[in-house]
Amino acid sequence: MRIHSDYMTVQTTQKREFMDITPNVKDAAQKSGIRDGFVLVASLHSNSGVFVNDGEAGLLQDVDEWLNRVAPPRDDYHHASRSESNASAHLQNLLLHHQVLVSLTDAKLELGPWQQVIYAELDGQRPKRILIKVFGE
Amino acid sequence: MRIHSDYMTVQTTQKREFMDITPNVKDAAQKSGIRDGFVLVASLHSNSGVFVNDGEAGLLQDVDEWLNRVAPPRDDYHHASRSESNASAHLQNLLLHHQVLVSLTDAKLELGPWQQVIYAELDGQRPKRILIKVFGE
Amino acid sequence: MRIHSDYMTVQTTQKREFMDITPNVKDAAQKSGIRDGFVLVASLHSNSGVFVNDGEAGLLQDVDEWLNRVAPPRDDYHHASRSESNASAHLQNLLLHHQVLVSLTDAKLELGPWQQVIYAELDGQRPKRILIKVFGE
Numbered sequence: 198m199r200i201h202s203d204y205m206t207v208q209t210t211q212k213r214e215f216m217d218i219t220p221n222v223k224d225a226a227q228k229s230g231i232r233d234g235f236v237l238v239a240s241l242h243s244n245s246g247v248f249v250n251d252g253e254a255g256l257l258q259d260v261d262e263w264l265n266r267v268a269p270p271r272d273d274y275h276h277a278s279r280s281e282s283n284a285s286a287h288l289q290n291l292l293l294h295h296q297v298l299v300s301l302t303d304a305k306l307e308l309g310p311w312q313q314v315i316y317a318e319l320d321g322q323r324p325k326r327i328l329i330k331v332f333g334e
Numbered sequence: 335m336r337i338h339s340d341y342m343t344v345q346t347t348q349k350r351e352f353m354d355i356t357p358n359v360k361d362a363a364q365k366s367g368i369r370d371g372f373v374l375v376a377s378l379h380s381n382s383g384v385f386v387n388d389g390e391a392g393l394l395q396d397v398d399e400w401l402n403r404v405a406p407p408r409d410d411y412h413h414a415s416r417s418e419s420n421a422s423a424h425l426q427n428l429l430l431h432h433q434v435l436v437s438l439t440d441a442k443l444e445l446g447p448w449q450q451v452i453y454a455e456l457d458g459q460r461p462k463r464i465l466i467k468v469f470g471e
Numbered sequence: 472m473r474i475h476s477d478y479m480t481v482q483t484t485q486k487r488e489f490m491d492i493t494p495n496v497k498d499a500a501q502k503s504g505i506r507d508g509f510v511l512v513a514s515l516h517s518n519s520g521v522f523v524n525d526g527e528a529g530l531l532q533d534v535d536e537w538l539n540r541v542a543p544p545r546d547d548y549h550h551a552s553r554s555e556s557n558a559s560a561h562l563q564n565l566l567l568h569h570q571v572l573v574s575l576t577d578a579k580l581e582l583g584p585w586q587q588v589i590y591a592e593l594d595g596q597r598p599k600r601i602l603i604k605v606f607g608e
Contacts, residue, residue, distance in 0.1 A: 198335040198472040198608060200507050202576060233337050235374065235469070237509065237572060241583035243525040249432055250424055251380040255412035259421045260428065267404060267541060275529035284533045287524055291534065291567060293428060295523055295586075298374060298435060298572060300467050302339060307465060309378035312432075328581060330574050332509070332607075333469075334335060335472040370474050372511065372606070386569055387561055388517040392549035396558045397565065404541060430565060435511060435572060437604050439476060444602060446515035449569075470606075471472055 201229030203329040209321035215257040216316045218247075218327070222299065223306060225329040232304040234333015239296035241328060244286035244320040246293030252313035260317070264289040286319040293317050301333060338366030340466040346458035352394040353453045355384075355464070359436065360443060362466040369441040371470015376433035378465055381423035381457040383430030389450035397454070401426040423456040430454050438470060475503030477603040483595035489531040490590045492521075492601070496573065497580060499603040506578040508607015513570035515602055518560035518594040520567030526587035534591070538563040560593040567591050575607060 203225035207216065218238070226236055238247050250256070265285075274284035297314065300307035308314075316327060340362035344353065355375070363373055375384050387393070402422075411421035434451060437444035445451075453464060477499035481490065492512070500510055512521050524530070539559075548558035571588065574581035582588075590601060 200607065202574075235467075237574060239572075239574065239581075241581070241586065243523075243583065243585050248428060249380075250428060251413075253414055255414045256421055256424055258412045260425065263405060263425050268537060275532045276525075277527060277529045284530055287530055288534065288537050291522060291524060294431065294568065296572065298376075298433065300339075300374060300376065300465055307376075307378070309380065309463070311380050312378065326583070328574055330509075333337065372604075385565060386517075387565060388550075390551055392551045393558055393561055395549045397562065400542060400562050431568065435513075435570065437476075437511060437513065437602055444513075444515070446517065446600070448517050449515065470474065 198332060199231050199334060201231060201331045205327045205329065206324050208324045209318045212321055213261060214318045214321055217252040217313045218316045219313045222314050222329055226301050226306060226331055229331040231301060231331050231333040234301045234331060236299045236301055237296060237330045238299065238314055239328045241326045244290055245325050246290045246295050246317040247297055248293045248315050248317065249297050249312050250315060251311045252315055264292060268292060289319050335469060336368055336471060338368065338468045342464045342466065343461050345461045346455045349458055350398060351455045351458055354389040354450045355453045356450045359451050359466055363438050363443060363468055366468040368438060368468050368470040371438045371468060373436045373438055374433060374467045375436065375451055376465045378463045381427055382462050383427045383432050383454040384434055385430045385452050385454065386434050386449050387452060388448045389452055401429060405429060426456050472606060473505050473608060475505065475605045479601045479603065480598050482598045483592045486595055487535060488592045488595055491526040491587045492590045493587045496588050496603055500575050500580060500605055503605040505575060505605050505607040508575045508605060510573045510575055511570060511604045512573065512588055513602045515600040518564055519599050520564045520569050520591040521571055522567045522589050522591065523571050523586050524589060525585045526589055538566060542566060563593050
C-alpha cells in the first residue's frame with residue numbers, strides 16, 4: 198500500500214466562495230504515481246466544506262443561497278465563537294461535510310461526467326488548508 | 335492491498351425511487367475475495383445519492399417527503415440545467431451525499447441490525463451507474 | 472496494509488447527547504501501531520451520527536436545536552418504528568451522517584485546530600456501538 202499526502206492552502210477573495218478543486222486533486226493523484234486506489238479530500242477547518250457535485254456556476258449560487266435558508270445566520274446562537282465565525286457557517290459545513298473519498302482507477306479520478314470536487318469556503322479571506330491524501334497501488 | 339471494482343447500472347421505473355442495494359454490495363464484497371477491509375459505494379451522478387440508514391419502506395417515504403421540504407423544487411433556481419434536472423435534485427443529493435464507506439470484517443459487511451445501504455434516485459427513468467469498490471486483505 | 476478494529480459501546484444518560492470521542496479515536500490509532508493511514512469512525516446505528524466539527528459546548532447546543540428545526544419530531548411520519556425512535560432521529564442522522572474518515576500521519580490524527588470527532592446520540596439511554604477501524608502502514 199502506497200500513501201501520498203498533498204496540502205493546498207487557499208485564501209479566497211470573498212467571504213464565501215465555491216471553487217472547483219478537481220484539477221488540484223488530479224495533480225495530487227498524478228504526483229503520487231498511484232494508479233488504483235482512492236483520494237481523501239478533506240478540509241482542515243470547521244467552516245469550509247468539500248463535496249462532489251456539478252460545479253456549474255448557477256448551481257453553486259443555488260447551493261450558497263440554499264445553505265443560508267436551511268442554516269441562516271442568526272444572532273441568538275449559543276456558540277462561543279473562537280473567531281469571528283457565526284455558528285451558521287459550522288451548521289452549513291455539517292450540511293455539506295468536510296470531506297469526500299474519490300476513487301482512482303487507471304490513474305484517473307472516477308467521477309461521473311457532471312461531478313466535480315468542490316471546495317466550499319464559508320468564512321474566507323484568510324488562509325485555509327485542504328488535505329489531499331492518495332492511497333492504493 | 336487488494337482492490338476490486340464492480341459497477342452496477344440501475345434504471346428506475348419511477349422518477350424518484352429508493353432502493354436497498356445491500357445485496358449488491360454484499361455480492362461485490364464476496365466476489366472480491368477480500369475478508370478484511372472496506373467498500374466504497376458511490377453514485378457517479380450528481381442527482382442520485384447513496385446513504386446508510388434503516389431501509390424500512392415508511393421511513394424511505396419520510397426521507398423522500400423530507401427532502402422535498404428541505405430542498406423543494408422551485409422555478410427560480412439559477413442552475414443552467416445540463417439536462418432536465420431541477421437544481422433541487424442536486425441540493426437533495428448534497429443532503430444525502432453520494433457515497434458511503436462500509437467496513438468489511440470476516441468477509442461480512444459491518445452494518446448495524448437496522449442499517450442498509452440505500453440508493454436514492456432523485457432523477458431516474460434513465461441509466462445510472464454506481465461504483466462498488468472493495469479494498470483490503 | 473495493516474488493519475486494526477476497535478469497538479466502543481456508549482450509553483448516554485440523556486436521550487440526546489453529543490460527545491467528543493476524539494480521545495477514543497486517538498487511543499485506537501495508538502493501539503493499532505499504524506503511523507500513516509486512515510481511521511474510519513462509524514456509528515452502527517441509524518439514529519446516532521458521527522461528524523467532525525468544532526466541539527465547543529455552545530455550538531453543539533446549536534447543532535442540537537438546528538437538527539430539531541430542520542427535521543422536527545412529527546406525529547405524521549410514515550415510519551413503522553421498529554423501536555420507540557421517531558423518524559426525525561433518522562432524518563437528523565442523514566443530516567449529520569453516520570461516519571467520517573480521518574487521516575493519520577506520523578501516528579497523529581490529522582485534524583484542524585478546531586476539529587474534533589463528535590458522536591451525536593439522537594436516541595440514547597441504551598447501549599450503542601461505534602466502530603473505529605484503522606488502516607495503513
